[in-house]
Amino acid sequence: MPVYSAPVQDTLFVINEVLNLEKYHNLPGFEEATPDMIEAILGEAAKLCEEVLHPVNQSGDQEGCVRHEDGSVTTPKGFKEAYQAYKEGGWMGLSADTEYGGQGLPYTLHSAVGEYLISSNMAFSMYPGLTQGAIAAIQVHGSDEQKQTYLPKMIEGIWTGTMNLTEPHCGTDLGMLRTKAVPAGDGSYKISGQKIFISAGEHDLSDNIIHLVLARIEGAPEGTKGISLFIVPKFVLDGDGNPGERNGVTCGSIEEKMGIHANSTCVLNYDDAVGHLIGEENRGLNAMFVMMNEARLGVGLQGLAISEAAYQNAVTYANERIQGRALTGPKFPDKKADPIIVHPDVRRMLLDIKAINEAGRAFMLWTALKGDISHRSASEEERQAADDLMGLLTPIVKGVLTDKGFDNAVKAQQVYGGHGYIEEWGMSQFVRDARIAMIYEGANGIQALDLVGRKLPKDGGRAMQAFLAEVNGFTKQHMENEAMQAFTKPLRQGTKALETATMWLMQNGMKNPDNAGAASTDYMHLMGLVALGYMWGLIAEKAQEALAAGAGDRAEFYENKLVTARYYFERIMPEAQAHLARIESGAESMMALKAEAF
Template sequence: MGQYTAPLRDMQFVLHELLGAEAELKAMPPHADIDADTINQVIEEAGKFCSDVVFPLNQVGDREGCTYVGDGVVKAPTGFKEAYQQYVEAGWPALACDPEFGGQGLPIVINNVVYEMLNSAGQAWTMYPGLSHGAYEALHAHGTPELQQTYLPKLVSGVWTGTMCLTEPHCGTDLGILRSKAEPQADGSYLISGTKIFISAGEHDMAENIIHLVLARLPDAPGGTKGISLFVVPKFIPDANGNPGERNGIKCGSIEHKMGIHGNATCVMNLDGARGWMVGEPNKGLNAMFVMMNAARLGVGAQGLGLTEVAYQNSLAYAKDRLQMRALTGPKAPDKPADPIIVHPDVRRMLLTQKAYAEGGRAFSYWTALQIDRELSHPDEAVRKQAGDLVALLTPVIKAFLTDNAFTSTNEGMQVFGGHGYIAEWGMEQYVRDARINMIYEGTNTIQALDLLGRKILGDMGARMKAFGKIVQEFVEAEGTNEAMQEFINPLADIGDKVQKLTMEIGMKAMGNADEVGAAAVPYLRVVGHLVFSYFWARMAKIALEKEASGDKFYTAKLATARFYFARLLPETAAEIRKARAGSATLMALDADLF
């Protein structure tokens, strides 16, 4: 069955020693009362819930999957509903929500930590509350007061869940060609018709109502993305008392049979005159939906981080227990018939790859969540703007880099297990299958790369990238004369310079041929991802160097992992830079009918 224990020591290291979360949050009026003890208590309790309640359901959900009963009814796997009820009763859905609607008002960074643990324990299960939180955020930002009063308290409490309905059979990422129609009614509602596909958590028996956020077109809407409106479409229309009433005209037509995340119901949703209410302004639905989409992209990054961590934990336990051959330098367990496989260099490479990606991703993810708290709650407008710009810049990197790394890490985990990794009962092959979707949904990783390079960097002449580069440069200059830090500072400074030059080079080429952006985007994102990881690994190494003398082996391990990252993982950028510089010619030269 495997195992999962929340990595509390490393989480607390990132929050308190690396990020100084308590001091950061005390500078924000809504979080001025937060202290380290409160943070630790919350994540410790969340860790217990994840290990004891969610994790035991992960393989159950994978084996059973969801069941389409008929007439739009879907049943979740055994134990999912009961676990969700415990989640609601414990107040976890309300953690980072607005107190005005029943939320606890805790910082986004704490919520982010909790979601890492939930995703390690069971990604498919976690998608139900995760999508609900995204629906809450979209309505909180753009819903009318009436819609907010009707829906937010129920979403905050978790009694109702939420989804987002974007994709249609003929269009995925290209929402400009969606066809769903919304007909205005005299009472201010709309009758919405169309078909949506790939709707995660679209139908289930875990909550008393499901609130769908649906993109559709008004009759007089212009074509393309400028003619899309957003509507809230409940499964059951709330009655005068705010309770589920009349069954609405939105139903699940079928569920998809997928490679992974079997425990989550991925639905075809048919809307036949379903009543909905507009969120935001007419024809500006994407502006409102982007709140949920960006939250989902950060959430998918957390899914990748969660899978990286749980794959590492199980790989490590197996490598310490599995006996196979002798170490090349002589027996390390002479009292046993063979040595545990952790003595072998390449097994250590795989384990350290997982460890470096998990711990680097944790630092990056939590730092980004803290920037969201700054954007939302800091009293200084300049600080809020800078934080918002950094989050916008790095959201595609969080989504794509962390999920690419997760697929690598789960594959390495399966390799550590050898033949047992390919067998379902050990659990590793499920992580590989589950990890694969994260590179696809919420905008494929190629779309994220195009967003990063084309919109976020070239779109503003590199202003936001320069702002992050300044943060890196200030750290490099501060540590430039610290002899003990040279093994980390020099490669960090080097990759920073290379990103700057590569960005300028691609920008110049793109002015003459837009295909240059598409040709360079994916390797470019990998390079930027490593720049970010290099920055955080250098900062973590500095702390470890300062505290290693304490005798705490945690810092010894942190320092060793930092050295592995710079020696074995960062060099990937040399090849990725060459790919980015190769240009579009070799990709576009072959005529389509010659493939």
Template sequence: MTVYRAPVREMQFLLDDVLKIDRYDNMPSFSEAPRDVRTAILSEAARLSEEILHPLNARGDLDGCTRHPDGSVSAPKGFGDAFGQLGEGGWIGLSAPTQYGGQDLPSTISCAVGEMFSSSNMALEMFSGLTRGAVTALLAHGSEEQKKLYVPKMLAGRWTGTMNLTEPQCGTDLGMMRTKASVQADGTYHITGTKIFISGGEQDMTENIVHLVLARIEGAPSGIKGVSLFVVPKRLVNQDGTLGQKNSVSCGSIEHKMGIHGNPTCVLNFENAVGWLVGRENKGVEAMFVMMNEARLGVGLQAMALSEIAYQNAANYAKERLQGRAIGFAAHPDKPADPIIVHPDVRRTLQQIRAFNEGARALILFTALRNDVAHRSNDAALKEATEDYLGLLTPVIKGALTDWGFAGTVSAQQLFGGHGFIVETGAEQFVRDARITMLYEGANGIQALDLVARKLPRNNGRAIQAFIGELDHFIEENAKQVSLARAVSALQDAASDLKSATDKLLKLAMKDPNDAIAGSTDFMHLVGLVSLGYMWCLMIKAAQEKIEAGDTSKYLATKLSTGSFFLERILPETALYLRRISIGGKDIVDVPADAF
């Protein structure tokens, strides 16, 4: 049986001391989330995670979802009640506008809460996350009538949301989709086609499911430029908000998967299903990407969240598992053997997972706060800079963080030895659940390609140059701080590698784009490592300030030692990525296809 303890202290340190979120309390939403309110929210979310959501995690994985002959799907026992509590408690709409039933708190807070919910029960939290994403798309592109009709009940947890992109013949290449939309005399559309890999596509937990579906209106241009977005509810909704008859949407099957068994991944068939256009014709991908980009940041969070719970259980096991003796002496002579935590390599493994988790958590909250501030600001330059930052870092958070988050669950499983391979310890579920994060919302190779081929050269490299400039500013500002000397030096070396890699990629791309693309995953990981290094410098600086102010807690001492581990042992890997990028891609792209 696994355990979970929400890292509330860690989140408070990040929000209060590193990000200094209270400096924005003069802005809308932030004024509603002072420190005492944040503490209450995080504490209650921790209770829900530990006492309600996590106890259902293993059972949901074991029982999975059941599709019945009539096409209906049952969620695991207990999921409906737990999801109802999330809706009734306002957790789904934590950062949504109050006019539609949300609480309009900063999304930075809902990010922290989302980590707890994903750690404790990722399959269940996915229902909430997808619903929030669908709400975001409707708020950004839907008509006022659509917002009023759907959003309040989605935020209340009475209805859920999904996104429907993938088809059997097309995944990333949405221009190949075949689902069609036929306009009707009353202004509605009939949607016909098949969508696959639809998380939460059918379930019995809520009264209705609001599907957001990409389809091509008959006569629309070919390719991605002819795709539109539609809202297609499972059950039709009357003008007064009551439910009407069932729509022509059916679940053809649910997938038998490696993990996330508690969330049904459905094949959905649309047979002249009634739908309503969201936004403008042929602009569906633009509308859906509002949801997709939010989902990609959320997937990075999921991977870190699973690495966190995997770490917690591995650390507990390492301190309890008696096996052998410490090298050269008995650390616990009163016991038949020493716990495996005495071994340096076990500590190295745990320290490596923890260093990633804490750095990744900081980066996710740092990014969420940046987006929050820009969203509530009237400063056009700030909004543009934030859009650049999000464009650059979204594929990194989705791609690099899920690579490393999955690796964290595998490393945690390794510490269990053979016991990590059996179901009873729960370690293998974290590995299986984390694996999907590298695949969905755009596989990680696609994220790397997007970063190098699209985001890096956009606006003549404005985003990456701004990011490098921010690093340089931090380094210059703190260069004379004796307590930060090692941290600043490590970041400076890593930033130098990033500058060299950026210049090298741009030069390679001018000669042969494939030469640059061959190094895209290395570049994604390089940007990711430097980003985590930057976060660790911010955390070390905040910890040093608290220590100098008289705080002698063990927590801060541990924070400094973990930061030192990251900066000394992990961050220097930027040099390896630079080396790989610098040699170009001839040894990759020149190999003929039939040689594989």
């Protein structure tokens, strides 16, 4: 059976030393987030994930969800008890608004806990994860009555939520959707249509499921300008706001999927279901984007979390599996062979994963902190600057961390050799579960197009200029620091490649839009390399400061950070030049073949 141990100490290092969260105690909700409080919360989250969620991860994958003849769905054995423990612990409301029963703690802390939840049981984590996205959409765009009706019970975990966009004939192109909404004459609407790929669409974990559904009101304009968003509960609420009659929404089937078997990904059929408009008519995408942006950050976290879980198991196996001898001579002469961790290529795979995970964790929490600042700072200038960066980096978090997460799960599986391909060892599940993260909430190719087509030029490139200024400011600050040269010099080279690629896109993307499309994925990953490199620069800086101050029994922890940072800059950052070369090659060869020649 796979193992999992929440990386609490590494998270605390990022939160307390790299991000210095105490510096933000002037922000609402942060005054409660003292180092002691954060450590206690992460410790309790670790217990929940290691002792309750992880033990039902592999069994849940094997058992899957079951749809019954009446359209109801049963989750795998142990999931109801696990959800009850999650709910009773107040985890759903960790960073939610205190006005509706939440604890109001930083979203940064919520993200840290989220990593543990996903690593221990990704399929389970999606039930509360979709709910939190629905909470965000209702809080931003719902009426006061809707907020009072739905948010307290969703934040408490009594009710859960979903997100209904995709239809059989349209995925990313939502302008083609056909689900219709007919005014019922009493302020409500009758919703009819079919939605597919609906995560957590039907289950037995909560008393009600609050579906957020995109639909087109009769007579609305064609395309995306005619889409509205509706709240459609599984059970229609009675006069007291409690679940009453079953609404006209049923699970037609559970999708047969490659992975995340323990999450009920449903085909949902709407047949004159009672729905209530949220936000303005024909402005549904604006409301749904709140949920989608939250979900995209959550999916990026899935990439990191699965990579971490797969890594931990690969390390355990590499230390236990004996096979062959070290190239430089036996390291364990008393044994018939050496553990495979002595082999350089095994170490390459493990260090590739470790270097991405540790920088990815810092990057995820750094971005989450920008989200906190954008919502909680009293300074409009600070809020705007943080919102700019978060908008720019959301495609990087989603696209890069999920691409790397899948790659890393495959590398971890490779460490196992043949055993990695056998289900009982659990590595196959990590690979299968990680694969979906590259696809849903906007496939990664769409994230790359969003980056180069929308985020990069937005507001005259203000966010990109701010990001480059921050990274360049960091390298200049350490220009005379000899101890930092191993980190800042390659970071500067990577940043120069990113600057060159950005200029190339500005000059050639407008001239021929195919150039932007052809460059988009390489550009996204080039920017990801620089962002992760910047995180490693910050980590190395703090590690050196701690060692200089006398780290005591934590000295090895900091020294290991510096070794891994050097590995990242020597072995991973050079990929920046390959991305740049591909970007500058343009679209000509990519677009030259006629369709029938493929």
